[in-house]
Amino acid sequence: MGKRSFRSRRQIKGVLFDFDGTxxxxxxxxxxAIKREMNCPADMAVLEFIATQPASKxxxxxxxxxxxxxQxxxxxxxxxxxxxxxxxxxRRGIRLGILTRNSLQSVEQALRKFEGSRANDFSVIMTRDDCLPKPHPDGVIRASVLMGIAIEQLMVVGDFRFDIMAGKAAGAYSVLLTNRSEPASGPDDPEPDCVIDHLEELLDLI
Ligand SMILES: [Mg+2]
Structure with a gap:
């Protein structure tokens, strides 16, 4: 699994976070459990499954x-x-963003649990309603424009292979957060630029 932590040689000016699990x-x-409830095949992602279903369903x-x-x-x-x-x-003046396959309502609801952070601390919160969902790089590219940061100076951080696929395809510095467990991977997945176990390790990379 990928490279371990080292300071990025790029000058990072913004960080685009995945939300759930990151x-x-x-x-x-x-x-x-959601897939079982939907009769979605285990090897298919839910948004892509819904897209393949007839309008009546x-x-x-x-x-x-x-x-x-x-919930x-x-x-x-x-x-x-x-x-x-x-x-x-x-505090360091790094611009912050969120890119998620979830809905804006869920993100805003969950952010209320954060004591020191509010939705307006983020220059951009992009959800599935704003862009093509990850692993497509569309959301990373759009976020970099809205954040006013060149893609090479943007760091993408996420806990799932789709985060790394989207970040790498867009050309961003892409960091996989393991949360100290073995992340899912596919045979053709791109290597993350960096792998961290805990979010505070990010502070040594920037
Ligand atoms: Mg996630």
Missing amino acids: LTFPGALDFP KGALWKILELRET AAEQSRPNAGAEKCLSELK
């Missing part, structure tokens, strides 16, 4: 997903080191 503690969203599937996301947001809490990481990056 800024929030992992496990609140139980995708295997889509409404009910969106309802399941939105309900489970709302997860209620139960979510900041990930280990997230609050310290965000406040220190803010």
Whole structure:
């Protein structure tokens, strides 16, 4: 698994975070359970599954997903080191953003659990309603424009292979957060530029 922590040789001016399992503690969203409820194949991602379904079924599937996301947001809490990481990056003048396959409502709801951070600390919060979802690089590219940061000076941080696929395809410095567990991987996945176990390690990279 990838390279371990070392300081980026690029000058990083902004960090684009994945939300669930990255800024929030992992496990609140139980995708295997959501997939079973939707009859979604285990090896398919839920947004892509919904997109393949007939129009007559889509409404009910969106309802399941939105309900489970709302419940997860209620139960979510900041990930280990997230609050310290965000406040220190803010203090250093690093611009912050969120890119998620989740909904804006869930993100705003979960962010209320953060003591030191608010939605307006982020230059951009991009959800599935704003761009093509990860692993497509569309959201990373759009976020870099909205944050006013060249893609080479943007760091993408996430806990899932889609985060790294999106970040690398866009040309951003891409960091995989393991949360001290073995992350899922596919045979053709790009290598992250860096692998960290805990969010506070980011502060040594920038
Ligand atoms: Mg995630």
